[in-house]
Amino acid sequence: MRVPLIAGNWKMYKTLAEAVAFARALKEAAAGFKGVEAAVCPPFAALAAVAGELKGSSVAVGAQDVFWEAEGAYTGEISPAMLVDAGCSYVIAGHSERRQYFQETDENVNRKVKAALLHGLVPIICVGELLQEREAGITEKVVQSQTGAALAGLKPEQVAGLVIAYEPVWAIGTGRTATEADAQQVIAFIRTLVRDSFGDVAAYGVRIQYGGSVKPENAAGLMSQPDIDGALVGGASLKVDSFAGIIKACG
Ligand code: PEP
Numbered sequence: 001m002r003v004p005l006i007a008g009n010w011k012m013y014k015t016l017a018e019a020v021a022f023a024r025a026l027k028e029a030a031a032g033f034k035g036v037e038a039a040v041c042p043p044f045a046a047l048a049a050v051a052g053e054l055k056g057s058s059v060a061v062g063a064q065d066v067f068w069e070a071e072g073a074y075t076g077e078i079s080p081a082m083l084v085d086a087g088c089s090y091v092i093a094g095h096s097e098r099r100q101y102f103q104e105t106d107e108n109v110n111r112k113v114k115a116a117l118l119h120g121l122v123p124i125i126c127v128g129e130l131l132q133e134r135e136a137g138i139t140e141k142v143v144q145s146q147t148g149a150a151l152a153g154l155k156p157e158q159v160a161g162l163v164i165a166y167e168p169v170w171a172i173g174t175g176r177t178a179t180e181a182d183a184q185q186v187i188a189f190i191r192t193l194v195r196d197s198f199g200d201v202a203a204y205g206v207r208i209q210y211g212g213s214v215k216p217e218n219a220a221g222l223m224s225q226p227d228i229d230g231a232l233v234g235g236a237s238l239k240v241d242s243f244a245g246i247i248k249a250c251g
Contacts, residue, residue: 002207004223004230005163006247007039007062007124008237009092009211019046022240023053029244030059036230036251039090040237044078051087062090062124065098068111080119091116092232094150095126096169106149113150117158124163124232125150126211127190131170139168140189147193156198160205164190165232171212173234177222183210184225191227216245223250 014022019042030038039060042050051061063086067077083091093116094109109125116123127146129139143166151159166187171178178186187208195203210222211232222228230250236242 002229003037004250005037005207006230006250007232008243009041009232009234012043013238016046016049020049020053023050025240026059027054027057029240030247033247033251036247038247041092047086060089061087063088064092066091066112066116068115080115080121084119090124091121092124096128106146109150110152122162124165126165126167128167128169143186144193147190156202159198159202163207165209165211167211175213177213177218180221180225183222184227187227216242216249219246219249
């Protein structure tokens with residue numbers, strides 16, 4: 001059975017002190033939850049301190065991005081080994097904000113996924129359509145192309161262990177959540193794509209999250225859908241109460 005993963009993407013929020021205080025409070029708030037996994041993805045500057053604070057707790061740490069090279073003259077970048085060294089076990093790849101503002105391509109997402117896996121990090125691969133793409137009726141085409149490119153060249157057993165986040169871009173930070181039925185439909189479609197290319201074991205094992213304006217009030221309904229294996233949460237992951245409320249709703 002797949003264990004749902006609730007991952008908080010803090011984006012470019014929280015100072016070091018704020019991040020550590022949050023981790024301390026979350027550790028306590030999330031202590032009793034069962035049947036659900038939780039992770040936070042702070043900015044790079046706070047990764048090691050948050051990982052130190054959460055050590056031995058049930059909450060894992062992830063990064064928001066990674067570069068694919070092991071080391072070198074790549075000013076501003078961070079390697080997979082550096083993330084592992086800082087205490088990360090997850091890394092987000094291909095978030096729509098990186099695609100929109102930093103020219104992240106499908107090809108580079110694939111490079112990042114491969115590099116992350118090589119170093120033992122679990123990638124959380126983001127895919128999702130723009131509003132105009134949904135309105136044009138090409139959601140499945142977009143998601144198929146992003147998923148296919150991100151997973152190109154992977155082995156079925158690698159795919160079985162990773163996380164895909166279906167995040168319709170129009171739902172991110174807008175308060176406009178996909179309906180449970182729409183989220184389930186696209187996520188089931190992604191699982192079928194995985195099955196067609198990588199087989200039953202990969203399709204059964206891969207965790208596919210929903211992301212886009214998830215809150216404590218809508219989390220349980222979304223998570224009750226058979227193919228939705230957790231959530232990638234932005235805004236509501238910035239407050240301990242709301243993030244813990246989402247974890248609780250999914251356990
Ligand atoms: C996100 O940034 O991945 C996200 C889903 O944000 P929000 O929850 O704020 O919509």
